[in-house]
Amino acid sequence: MLARMGASKDTADARCEAFREELEGLWPLAKGSLCEARKPCNRPGCKACTSGRKHHAYLFTFHKDGRFLCRHVRPEHVAELRKALDNGRELERLLVGQGEELLRELRGRG
Ligand SMILES: [Zn+2]
Secondary structure, eight states, rough: HHHHHHHHHHHHHHHHHHHHHTTTTTTTTSSSEEEEEEEOOOOOOOOOTTTTEEEEEEEEEEEETTTEEEEEOOOOGGGHHHHHHHHHHHHHHHHHHHHHHHHHHHTTTO
């Protein structure tokens, strides 16, 4: 009995350790969506605007405290935000896996 409890604690510790290792390198983190839009500027006679091409504009949309929010993203920050969003998806995938593993572990304890 004691040996078995010890074993499940070891399993939990090993799982915790493995999870921490998987978290290493998952930085920066973000959750939401990056959208690209085309917007006109206010420069008179702008070629991009008069041709209809307009200008790239990036928006970061996300939910916070039940509200849907939107922030402008500078073009030079897009790559970093994309990386954070990718990492965020990976983090969610890891979390989902943790739920399954926790149940498996709890059942194993009897
Ligand atoms: Zn313009």
